Amino acid sequence: MNLWEILFPSKNKCILCGVKCEKHLCNICGASIRFIHERRCMKCGKGLADDYGKNTCPDCLERNYSFHSAYSCFYYVGAGRELIHKLKYEGNLEIGYILARYMAYEAKVNNLRTDIIVPVPIHESKLQRRGFNQVKIIGANLSKMLAIPMWDCLIRKRDTKDQSTLDKIGRKLNMIDAFSLNMLYNVNNMRILLIDDIYTTGSTVDECSKVLLASGAEQIYVLTAAAGVNT
Numbered sequence: 001m002n003l004w005e006i007l008f009p010s011k012n013k014c015i016l017c018g019v020k021c022e023k024h025l026c027n028i029c030g031a032s033i034r035f036i037h038e039r040r041c042m043k044c045g046k047g048l049a050d051d052y053g054k055n056t057c058p059d060c061l062e063r064n065y066s067f068h069s070a071y072s073c074f075y076y077v078g079a080g081r082e083l084i085h086k087l088k089y090e091g092n093l094e095i096g097y098i099l100a101r102y103m104a105y106e107a108k109v110n111n112l113r114t115d116i117i118v119p120v121p122i123h124e125s126k127l128q129r130r131g132f133n134q135v136k137i138i139g140a141n142l143s144k145m146l147a148i149p150m151w152d153c154l155i156r157k158r159d160t161k162d163q164s165t166l167d168k169i170g171r172k173l174n175m176i177d178a179f180s181l182n183m184l185y186n187v188n189n190m191r192i193l194l195i196d197d198i199y200t201t202g203s204t205v206d207e208c209s210k211v212l213l214a215s216g217a218e219q220i221y222v223l224t225a226a227a228g229v230n231t
Contacts, residue, residue: 015095016082024098025079032079036072036227044202045071046227065202066209067220071110072199072227073102080226084197088134096134099197099225100141107146107193112221114193117143117150120208121179123159138225139195148193153185154208179208181215188216193223200228 013019014026021027038047041057043065048057074080087095119135127133136152143150157180181187192212194205199222209220 015086015092015098016079024094029079033083034075034077034080036074043069044199044227045069045222046199047075059201063202063206065206066213067194067202067205067222070199070202070205070222070224071106071112072224073099073106074226076198076200076226076228084134084226087137088130088197091131093132093137096137097141100138100145103138103142103195103223103225104145107142107223112193112223114148114191114221116187116190117146117148117193117195118153118208118212119150120194120196120204121152121154121156123156125159135196138197142195151185151187153182153187154211155180155182176207179211181211186216187212190217191219191221192217193221196222196224198226198228199224 012022014021014029015024016029017026019026019028023030025033036045036047039050040047041060042055043060044057046057046059048055054061076084083095083098086092087099117139119133119139122130122133122135136150139150139152142148156178158178190212194208194212196205199205202222205222205224209222212220
């Protein structure tokens with residue numbers, strides 16, 4: 001690397017591996033994202049095995065979710081997981097644009113017609129530590145791409161435990177009464193696109209959906225960048 005490259009590094013690099021390329025992701029990293037192409041659960045949107053005889057996954061058969069349906073772009077593994085980690089824990093905000101592009105495509109393919117976008121909030125203490133809510137970063141980009149306003153209208157009332165450290169039952173209990181609606185917003189009769197970075201058991205978005213529906217929302221669609229493989 002010469003002095004010019006040190007002083008003025010090229011921005012035309014893969015955001016994951018650093019190899020020079022004209023796009024945000026090189027062909028190798030882009031191809032390693034495991035997009036959900038197979039048959040999906042009608043409720044949560046996770047992939048279903050070809051030999052699975054039902055249209056609803058076992059998780060959704062056990063629970064009665066409040067949201068209408070959920071959609072995710074890729075599985076939370078490999079390069080997809082790394083993208084979210086770099087946004088969430090390393091503060092690479094450019095990745096918010098990349099994830100929003102994937103999510104905008106998913107919304108258009110599935111003809112998700114909604115009035116507003118609502119991001120899942122993080123608690124104030126976590127916001128102070130991290131400095132940003134990664135879901136709002138994604139949402140701001142997604143709002144421009146879909147030409148739908150984003151309303152940051154949900155409040156996280158308490159600093160819940162990290163969902164990744166809990167089992168399925170623990171995740172559900174962890175989210176009970178964790179959210180409320182900012183009363184400055186009126187969601188009455190609104191069709192809402194509720195967004196998050198990762199869908200695991202659905203406990204977080206389900207609790208958010210309950211609050212929005214109890215506040216008069218008409219219907220909730222969930223859209224996330226990633227979905228867990230085994231939950």
